[in-house]
Amino acid sequence: MHERGNILFCGVGGQGILLASEVTSEALIKAGFDVKKSEVHGMAQRGGAVEAHLRYGSRVFSPLIEEGTVDVEVAFELLESVRYLPYLNSHSRVIVNTQKIFPPSVATGVEAYPEDILNELRKRSIEVLPVDAFGIARGLGEVRTVNMVLVGVLSGYLPVDEEIFIDVIKHRVKKGFVDINIKAFREGRALQL
Amino acid sequence: MQKNNNLKKALFLSGNEALALGAYEANVKVASAYPGTPSTEIIETLSTYDGLYTEWAPNEKVALEVALGASIAGVRAMASMKHVGLNVAADPLFTASYTGVRGGLAVVVADDPQMHSSQNEQDSRHYAMASKTPMLEPSDAEECRSFIRDAFRISEEFDTPVLVRTTTRVSHVKGLVYPEGKVREVAEPGLARMPEKFVMLPAHARRRRLFVEERLRRLREFAEAYGHNRIEWGSKEIGFITSGVSYLYVREAFPDASVLKLGLVYPLPEKLIKGFAEEIRTLYIVEELDPFLELQVRAMGVECIGKGVIPACFELNTARLKEAINGEKSEVFEPVKIPPRPPALCPGCPHRGIFYNLSRLRLYVTGDIGCYTLGALKPLSAMDTCICMGAGIGNALGIEKALGEDASGRVVAVIGDSTFIHSGITPLIDIVYNRGNTTVIILDNRTTAMTGHQPNPSTGRTINGTETNEIDLEALCRAVGVRNVVTIDPHDIDNTYRVIKEEVKRHEPSVIISRAPCALLPEVRRLRRPVFKVLEEFCTGCRRCLKLGCPALQWTGIDREEAERRGRPKQKGYTHISSVLCNGCGECEMVCRFDAIVKEAEDA
């Protein structure tokens, strides 16, 4: 997967998914890849499920990932990690923030939040990497860095030097938040060592 | 504001950002738009460049008329909108096709196959044929940049407005873009009296009508040689004619096939198409939505396969295309059933107080388009119609005229501030003029929220954030003849209930202006109000607060034992308030009849 790859970012509106996919895209471009990234704006952003498709390679045509061809899925919320199952295959790797955000039917008590949801992935021999990104971000004193923790984890599976990521974060993140975001990235990246 | 002046290296831009860059490079001087997904960022981005004028217009018709005016004054001009916006702007478009232009005029229209954020899935390519206007269709961000430059050139060379059509997967896909720098200034601005060209009296229009036909003939010739109508030869066993994002799916799914890629989708190059078709054994036409290319290719007498196998509904992708053509679906994991996560009104949204009460009053609500359309969803379930922008007010009057007394006091129209200005004022005049007694609620959340918080004429800010005249909605409603105009704070649940109940009973027109800023606006976020919490010993589990549909309110079930411990054996659960999500609006506190919801200590 190192010459080309399909990365699916998913989660809930407001979790910083677009910035995460943006930073990853720019790092891949700096590493010399062609990149296409597809996102959806508007109605879906109001607390709904959000996804972004990122594809890289020497030349990328389709902006959308084909079903069954995701290399890495980065799920920002536990339940969301299984919503896109048709996009995964038994070689996919799923990085999942174990944080739970209740969808409306759960919040109002109509349905229960599914138990042991990651088993749906594992029993299809998908490799699951659960990360308490919310806990790590809170530990750093800035819960809005959940996205950089996850980008840090993801970076370990991409053919891009760490320094390139750091450089991109410096340019993309608002002044005053750069250091904390780099810290979050490094914590995430250190996890799989 | 940050200026986009770094034009040296390759940039990673969305199609919309690239359209702005290309328009800037082409020396556009005036650009007007009304927001609409997926088109909004075009002009938002353009407004960050120097040396040109950009504006939010009250609606798309005005946007196109402003752009046309600038073109008549001899400068390059652009209007941009979403697909349904072109319906609103169709009137000026059809006659602008007759007048032609002085400065180049580009009209950008962004379609939304799949209806990610739209009420219909119309294919705007039909407007090109119907208005006899050429249309370009880029496939990716770099083509957005270069096609819009071509659009201005074609516009001036052929004396015509030029349509540029994108779709969601072109507008909102980011890719690498290679800036070229600005073109030489070509325009000759100034007032020029050309009545035979710009005053479309029947006598003048008849002459221009013939010109339009001649122009189409010349454009067809141009299409044969246009560099962005190109053939990529591969195997001749199967070949494709395609355009826009569909081209990318074709190349992905059938990398070895021959492809005729059309950059100009109207008018079509007949010789090029026939020449290509002759070489190809099986010819497919791949396009999203309607058989727009297919019908024209068939009319040329060329045999092809199109909508017979390619789906006409929803967007295409590589897998759908392979399945359509190869006839087999590749095996993938079946989805598992998990709770859905639809969009919802945000915590602290001012629309909630209105819809909660409309739901309680069981009124028939003719709705409209904006964030408030989410008031139609459970548990609020308080919207009965939503058609197109501005429709709710006319719908309410129509229902009332149809049912007379039977509808009296039972129907209310709701409309957002931006939508009201877009197209709600004329139907309000209809109510006054024709003696309706409809009640209209204007949901003034001080912004155009749905499309990403654009200022509008009632917010007192322009696209650049500078201060400007602010429309006084109360005075406007009175000026058109509405005598009962009441302004309320929708977070005040009880007063809102009382006022709506009173106003719908009136036998004359009335307008309720519900005014409170969107919870996502910086001035509200800065408030950092204390959040609320539930005192569990008081919560009886009655679920009344859950009827607000606030994402911060979460039900926690309890078992029999726990219920007995709490002294209420029948209690099934209690409400918990997420302190992360709560924004302190206080509506739930007002709704609770057991005083179980209180402010967290302000120092906590």
Ligand SMILES: Cc1ncc(C[n+]2csc(CCOP(=O)(O)OP(=O)(O)O)c2C)c(N)n1
């Ligand atoms: C003709 C047309 N133009 C644009 C749109 C896109 N659009 C949908 S809702 C909306 C604005 C809603 O703003 P407002 O009425 O203030 O309501 P809010 O979202 O703030 O609640 C826009 C621009 C559309 N659906 N139709």
